[in-house]
Amino acid sequence: xxxxxxxxxxxxxxxxxxxxxxxxxxxxxxxxxxxxxxxxxxxxxxxxxxxxxxxxxxxxxxxxxxxxxxxxxxxxxxxxxxxxxxxxxxxxxxxxxxxxxxxxxxxxxxxxxxxxxxxxxxxxxxxxxxxxxxxxxxxxxxxxxxxxxxxxxxxxxxxxxxxxxxxxxxxxxxxxxxxxxxxxxxxxxxxxxxxxxxxxxxxxxxxxxxxxxxxxxxxxxxxxxxxxxxxxxxxxxxxxxxxxxxxxxxxxxxxxxxxxxxxxxxxxxxx
Numbered sequence: 001x002x003x004x005x006x007x008x009x010x011x012x013x014x015x016x017x018x019x020x021x022x023x024x025x026x027x028x029x030x031x032x033x034x035x036x037x038x039x040x041x042x043x044x045x046x047x048x049x050x051x052x053x054x055x056x057x058x059x060x061x062x063x064x065x066x067x068x069x070x071x072x073x074x075x076x077x078x079x080x081x082x083x084x085x086x087x088x089x090x091x092x093x094x095x096x097x098x099x100x101x102x103x104x105x106x107x108x109x110x111x112x113x114x115x116x117x118x119x120x121x122x123x124x125x126x127x128x129x130x131x132x133x134x135x136x137x138x139x140x141x142x143x144x145x146x147x148x149x150x151x152x153x154x155x156x157x158x159x160x161x162x163x164x165x166x167x168x169x170x171x172x173x174x175x176x177x178x179x180x181x182x183x184x185x186x187x188x189x190x191x192x193x194x195x196x197x198x199x200x201x202x203x204x205x206x207x208x209x210x211x212x213x214x215x216x217x218x219x220x221x222x223x224x225x226x227x228x229x230x231x232x233x234x235x236x237x238x239x240x241x242x243x244x245x246x247x248x249x250x251x252x253x254x255x256x257x258x259x260x261x262x263x264x265x266x267x268x269x270x271x
Contacts, residue, residue, distance in 0.1 A: 022068045026129030027076055027158055029091040030059050036193060038152075038174055039098035040105055047111070047174045047190040050098065058088035060163045060202040075135035076125075079160055087160040088199050091127060094156035095174075102152075109176045109185060114147040115139035116192060118170030127158040139170075149177070163202040170195045215241075215265055216253030224270045227254065229263045238266065 034052040041048055061068060062082045070081040078084045095113065105111065115124070123141040126148075128134035138157060140146040161168055172195060176188035215227065228238035243254040256263075 022065075023071050024061075024065070024068050025071065025074075027070075027080065027089065027091060027127060027135075028061075028064060029156070030064055030089065031056060031092050033094055033156070034092045035094050035096045035154075037098040037100075038095055038111070038190075039100065039102040040111070040176070042103040045106075045185075046188050047176065048098075049174055049190045049193055051193060054092070055196045055198055056090045056092035056159075058090050058159065058161050058163075058168065058197050058199045060086050060088045060200070062086060062163075062202040062204075063200055075133055076127075076158070079135070082202075086163065086202060086204070088163045088202075089158060089160045090197065091156045091158050093159065093195055094154055095150060096154045097152050105176065106185070108180050109178055109188075111150050111152060112147055112175055112177045113139075113150050114173050114175065116146075116171040116173055119168060121161055122168045122170055122197070123160045124170075125158040125160070127156065139172075150174070159197065161197070161199055163204070164199055165201055166199055168197040168199060211258040213256045213258045214248060214253050215256060216248070216251045217267060219251055221252070221267075225267045226270055227265060228268050229265050231261060231263060233264045235264070238268070241265070 032054070034054040034056050036052065037050040039048050040046075060082070061070070061080060069083065070077045072081075079087050080089055118140075123137070124139040125141065126134055126136045126138050135158065137144040138148055172193045174190040174193070176185035177183075178185050217225070217227070227241040229241055230238045241254055241256075243256065245252050245254055247253075
């Protein structure tokens with residue numbers, strides 16, 4: 001190999017950044033597919049589903065692709081980009097017809113998927129990464145109906161949740177729908193299918209809100225006034241408040257814990 005070329009390649013490798021920031025054009029699946037395999041069996045006239053063994057992990061982009069971001073023009077940006085909500089997400093779960101095949105559905109019926117239960121902050125979206133791009137609430141998310149017609153083509157919804165170490169679970173069923181009576185076909189349901197998810201935090205600092213009370217007095221009050229407190233308005237013994245005064249919106253006062261015992265306050269003049 002040419003020594004000059006080798007030296008140039010070595011120099012480029014040394015000065016090349018460890019990671020390049022990329023604007024992603026789609027939502028990563030966050031791992032290998034975990035496919036519930038669906039089939040209709042004419043012998044018992046019901047849907048059967050074989051669930052995968054894997055448990056998908058909901059992962060925020062800040063963990064899976066820490067140098068990357070989403071395009072602000074894409075419909076999932078406000079939910080998934082670290083500069084916006086930065087939710088954990090996964091597209092690993094999907095529905096597919098069984099590799100063993102399925103019997104033909106009875107005439108006038110369709111295959112539908114329904115979410116039976118799940119926490120409110122575990123949300124589901126119909127996802128399409130090609131134009132026109134789509135990130136539409138489904139399965140009860142943001143007021144959407146909890147049931148969805150399935151055309152038996154492979155279907156991978158996007159699932160989101162707040163980043164944390166809390167696991168999630170949602171229950172589904174696959175069933176037949178009679179297009180004439182517009183009713184479920186009795187006895188056709190697969191029965192409850194539990195979709196489990198692990199989750200991961202993204203390291204963002206956790207905020208806390210502590211209830212406080214701001215006891216204020218007019219600005220310009222002379223320094224020879226002192227704030228005192230007592231448990232009763234008729235108390236004979238009042239105690240000076242020792243909290244260091246601060247100024248909020250131009251007004252002096254002291255910040256007190258609102259969880260303290262009920263107190264009355266007064267300003268006492270000291271000559």
